Amino acid sequence: MHAAPGSSPAAGDRFPLPGSRTPVLHPAVWHADQLSQSPLPGQPTGFEALDAELPGGGWPLGALTELLTTGPGQGELRLLAPALARLSQHRTVVWVGIAPPGLAAPSSMRPYAPALHGLGLNLRQLLWVSTPSLADAAWASEQALATPHCAAVVCWDQRNTFALTGCGAGPFGRPGEAQGHPGAWPATALRRLHLAAQASASLLFVVRPLAAAHSSPAPLRLACQPQADAPQRLAVRLLKRRGPPCSQPLMLDTQGQFAAPLAHRLGQPLPTPRVPTPRPAIAAGQALSAASNHAPPSTGPVALPASA
Numbered sequence: 001m002h003a004a005p006g007s008s009p010a011a012g013d014r015f016p017l018p019g020s021r022t023p024v025l026h027p028a029v030w031h032a033d034q035l036s037q038s039p040l041p042g043q044p045t046g047f048e049a050l051d052a053e054l055p056g057g058g059w060p061l062g063a064l065t066e067l068l069t070t071g072p073g074q075g076e077l078r079l080l081a082p083a084l085a086r087l088s089q090h091r092t093v094v095w096v097g098i099a100p101p102g103l104a105a106p107s108s109m110r111p112y113a114p115a116l117h118g119l120g121l122n123l124r125q126l127l128w129v130s131t132p133s134l135a136d137a138a139w140a141s142e143q144a145l146a147t148p149h150c151a152a153v154v155c156w157d158q159r160n161t162f163a164l165t166g167c168g169a170g171p172f173g174r175p176g177e178a179q180g181h182p183g184a185w186p187a188t189a190l191r192r193l194h195l196a197a198q199a200s201a202s203l204l205f206v207v208r209p210l211a212a213a214h215s216s217p218a219p220l221r222l223a224c225q226p227q228a229d230a231p232q233r234l235a236v237r238l239l240k241r242r243g244p245p246c247s248q249p250l251m252l253d254t255q256g257q258f259a260a261p262l263a264h265r266l267g268q269p270l271p272t273p274r275v276p277t278p279r280p281a282i283a284a285g286q287a288l289s290a291a292s293n294h295a296p297p298s299t300g301p302v303a304l305p306a307s308a
Contacts, residue, residue: 040060040061040062042056042059047250050252055241060203065206065218065222066222067205069208069210070209077115078234079222079236080154081116081120084152088151089122090125091151093126093127093150094150095128095129096154097137097156098134098155099132099159127144134159134185137155138155138192145196150200152204154207155193155205185214219240220238220242222238223239232254237249237250
């Protein structure tokens with residue numbers, strides 16, 4: 001029976017009956033207890049446990065991803081290295097750095113090339129751009145995303161990185177605790193970058209201090225920190241994703257990334273420690289005599305002979 005014109009539809013018309021095909025949802029809409037269906041397949045992160053928790057099964061293409069850390073060297077390179085190493089074999093990876101204010105040599109803050117090479121990145125396809133301000137970094141990132149040959153853009157905010165180290169509560173702190181800090185990003189800048197990423201279908205990562213991170217339009221936000229008792233393991237916390245909340249951090253083992261660099265180092269013989277040569281024991285009288293023989297010359301007044 002069909003509903004009369006102008007009347008409300010029956011319950012069977014509004015909701016699918018048992019056994020019927022579930023309607024396909026728009027990518028911007030998802031069930032609260034399920035991961036959203038990404039319009040593009042994600043780029044594998046290199047960690048199966050992390051891929052299983054991300055919509056699309058990996059890093060989202062055409063979207064802004066924020067990686068928040070409590071300080072420099074908190075495992076951000078190890079977390080991004082597998083995907084960037086794979087993409088850099090054929091396409092360009094643009095690295096945009098925002099140097100701290102007053103730094104005499106901004107080039108000293110660039111990533112260490114031998115370490116990136118050891119993580120598998122193709123240095124010939126890596127472009128480093130050093131910028132003095134947030135506005136310049138945002139502009140450079142937008143221009144890079146508009147380049148067809150660009151596979152990924154990493155915008156690394158190094159301003160006040162050391163000053164913000166240790167801010168926040170707990171090992172990860174809480175985003176938004178330093179909204180008025182110079183390291184905070186305006187929401188308009190993040191929104192522009194997100195729109196630029198959507199138009200390019202490339203990977204876009206913004207790495208910045210956790211304590212300076214306020215609310216963001218990024219659909220994916222993560223925080224990472226190495227374990228103190230096992231530095232090769234990273235604790236990754238999903239702060240925001242299109243899907244149900246993830247209350248427990250993920251423990252990722254990054255030891256495999258160091259297999260090639262460490263194989264050469266561990267294959268070398270250890271240096272032979274020097275053994276001190278024992279000295280023969282001497283009597284107390286002999287030691288006093290030896291000390292008097294090697295005594296430095298006197299610097300006091302010298303007595304002249306009487307004939308002088």
